Amino acid sequence: MQNLLKVALAQISPVWLNKVETLNKVKQSIIEGSKESCELIVFGEGLVPGYPFWLSLTGGAEWNKAINKELHAHYVRNAITIENGDLDSICELAKQNSIAIYLGVIERPIDRGGHSVYASLVYINEMGLVKSVHRKLQPTYDERLTWSPGDGNGLKVHALKDFTVGGLNCWENWMPLPRAALYGLGENLHIGVWPGSDHNTKDITRFIARESRSYVISVSCLMTKEDFPKDTPYFDELYKNAPEVLANGGSCIAGPDGEWIVEPVIDKAGLxxxxxxxxxxxxxxxxxxxxxxxxxxxxxxxxxxxxRQSTVEFMDKNKS
Known part of the structure; x- marks a missing residue:
């Protein structure tokens, strides 16, 4: 039944700003999806180690402020470096369970010096191989205070049974030309990943489906102030300034006619x-x-x- 694909939308919260513990939650969801015979599982934008919610709580644009510098450093330390094997255990689970994965991570790549971070969407195929890493082209609004702009290297699609699957991060789903690039590669199952909430997913999901005549899966994270670990730097100040709910989910699926298959799911954790x-x-x-x-x-x-963009290109003149 090559035409049928069983998908899981993992609407979960991170263990905020904790790479190791959030990856453990990702693994639990993969195992749960595998037990349900799912063939593709999708996680939200920047789930590992979480979205930079502090920027709107601390005066994130204030220059040379200790809280913002220390939280940024904590964030970078908990980012994913694929070259160092941070996703090896996820890849192994994909291979063991023959399940493909789209995972939103905050990436600290060596090929850009190893100190800046990117909101990246990683595709791992059912054989456990990382096949693309799409770095968000344009961070949105206050995201620009902590994330770097990506490049076009990750604008790729992948064969999964009869489907051709591709994906974008959050508001770059609103960018017509990146969408067109994926359409031109034959995409017919579009993945949109979001930090939350339904105000992001409720319009664009159906719009892209109608525009492209493709399936569209939007997956969002959950986040409440109770998800702040107490060992987070400046915990008391963050907790005091945060709303009760920072991301309410809104994960959903639209069919190729632009109509809902699964309407946005609010405030509910799980697959x-x-x-x-x-x-x-x-x-x-x-x-x-x-x-x-x-x-x-x-x-x-x-x-x-x-x-793939880099600041330097080394030419070895001694190479034959």
């Missing part, structure tokens, strides 16, 4: 599981295909730079 049928994609592409029969590449065409 949201559903089986989708690829044949619905062909049915809806009959009347509209944005990069096929309903396109005019002789009039408008997109050029995409997928080179």
């Amino acid at each position: 949201i599981i559903h089986t989708i049928d690829f044949n619905r994609v062909y049915e809806e592409r009959q009347n509209f295909d944005p990069v096929g029969h309903y396109s005019r590449p002789d009039v408008t065409k997109l050029h995409v730079n997928t080179e």
Whole structure:
């Protein structure tokens, strides 16, 4: 049944700013999804180790302020460095259980010096291989105070049974040209990952589905002030300034006709599981295909730079 894919939307909270403990929660969700015979599991944006909620609670743009510098350093220390093997145990679980994974992480990559962080969407296939790392192209608003802008290297799609799956982080889902790049690669199952909440997912999920005639899965995190670990730097100040709910979820699925399959799920932790049928994609592409029969590449065409960006390029003149 290559046309059927059982998917799990993991709507969970992080152990905020704690890489190790949050990865343990990710593993628990993968094992739970595998027991339900899920073939793809998706986690929210920046789940590991969590979204930088402190920026709106501490005057994040105030220059040279101790609380912001110390929290940023704590954040960077708990970021994911894939080259150092931080995701090896996740990859092994994917392989053991033949389950593909989209995981939102805060990445501290060596190829950009190892000191700045990126909101990255990592795709691990069912054989446990990291096949793409998409660094968010444009951090949104106060995110720019802690995240760096990414590049086009992660604008990739992946075969999963009959489906071709790709994904974007949060508000870059609103960017028409990155969406078009994925459509042009044949995407028909679009993954949108979010920190939460339903105010993000309730409109764009159906819009992308209708525009692309694809399935769209949006997955959000949960977060309340009670999820702040007490050993977080400046815990008392953060707790005092935070609202009760920082992210209420809103994970959902829209079909290729733009209608809800699973409406946004609010304030509920756990896996949201559903089986989708690829044949619905062909049915809806009959009347509209944005990069096929309903396109005019002789009039408008997109050029995409997928080179991984770096500050330096070393040329070895002694190489033959």
